[in-house]
Amino acid sequence: MTKTESSSESHLSGVALWRRIADAIRLDIVGGKRQPGDRLPGETELAERFSANRHTVRRALAALQAEGVIRTEQGRGSFVDQARRVSYRIGKRTRFSENLAGQAATISRDMLSSRLENATGSVAAALGLRAGTKVTRLETLSSADNRPMSRASIWLSYAAFPDFAVRFAENPSITATLASYGIADYARASTRISARHADADETATLKLAPGAILLVSEAVDTDLGGKPLLYALSRFPADLMELVV
Amino acid sequence: MTKTESSSESHLSGVALWRRIADAIRLDIVGGKRQPGDRLPGETELAERFSANRHTVRRALAALQAEGVIRTEQGRGSFVDQARRVSYRIGKRTRFSENLAGQAATISRDMLSSRLENATGSVAAALGLRAGTKVTRLETLSSADNRPMSRASIWLSYAAFPDFAVRFAENPSITATLASYGIADYARASTRISARHADADETATLKLAPGAILLVSEAVDTDLGGKPLLYALSRFPADLMELVV
């Protein structure tokens, strides 16, 4: 009756055992319990610890190696090859590039695409516009040290900021682009944070292991008078980043 | 060569197709795109939309029904059976019970266990204590309308708050218990937010579908002078809750 007891969990979870093992090991590394250069326990010991076969453990280790989290050497063992999570600070003044300064050598934010669309429910509500109003939508990808760190969708009123996409292409940051419209300063009004699995598109652009978890931030930035300027939906790989309030 | 193209994704992901489908449907519901009472598309149409077999879709729907997210009726279809996500507000004054008031009828925080232990690295650092100092550790489970909503571990200095666990059992909340020590008010100093899969223990106590995603909050509360009072590691089901900064 209980012949296949150990595998009954995976039957209910829908998440393969090798992936749960990889997640557990990555969590230790990215959470700081294991330092870069540390040697992991041997495959046989890991197999015992997770009540799994050595082949299953090997598959988990192979996935972690493909992600660049560890490095495996024949005859020696597996070694931690990545530092701990990067912190992204959220506050009144939240600026992407200032935020990661000091945690990475090079920081960039590239525009993947832009288009004009009609504001729908959540976008219109966030920007305080009537549904159907024209808004500019930007799709951006931010990287630190050439590692994709954030995939964001940004909406702004087209009437208030005509040709924002064009100007953004000529400016180094959102802050600088807003300044070109006479917005000297702006503040974060609200941030809503949730988490979910990455979809196929996000997996590709953020160069994630398929099935990875994202932290999702929905933010509204306003001018100093409280008038909404932009609405941003940002997605951060939960393995690489944590949000600090 | 590309005979099994559609299944090659699941090979890389380690997350079963039926679970990815269930996650996608749940995301629509919990994100507000589908309202309670709405009818989902038929199984055949969902199967086409996700490029999967109807049996695979049925398994996803069965999982969602087991979670209480939808309800399926023979001959009629599947219907949304749960409201959208609950918001948990994080700010200077973050109090669990005040936070969810208005979003649920009954709110409770139960103590699962308590013990005395020696402060280790992260706990000692957060509380500003030397490693090895005695601290009280509480394990709590919070519920709204009898649905588990948060699993938290809380650490306090034993010297500053002797027998905290005993007093907490006699008081309705952390706030009230701290008041009994003469702490009239306290504030949230920092919050770090990350996300990961639930482990076996968390899956059981929070009554989650195995493989569910958690929002993890690490917070330090201080008195009004900035002296650390407690360190809390809270886990929220990402399907049910979002954090609002």
Next chain:
DNA sequence: TTATGTTGTCTAGTTTATTAGACAAGTAGA
């Protein structure tokens, strides 16, 4: 060199996941 412990690579068998098709059983409207 030798012994020991490590990772790499095979073969083989079982269980689970996914697909495919057919038909039963329930619902709702013409």
Next chain:
DNA sequence: TCTACTTGTCTAATAAACTAGACAACATAA
């Protein structure tokens, strides 16, 4: 009632995940 559409339940076949065991290849230190 009849028809069309829905979910429920079977059987069957293939692909992927997991387990089990054996042995090769490499690293390290005695």
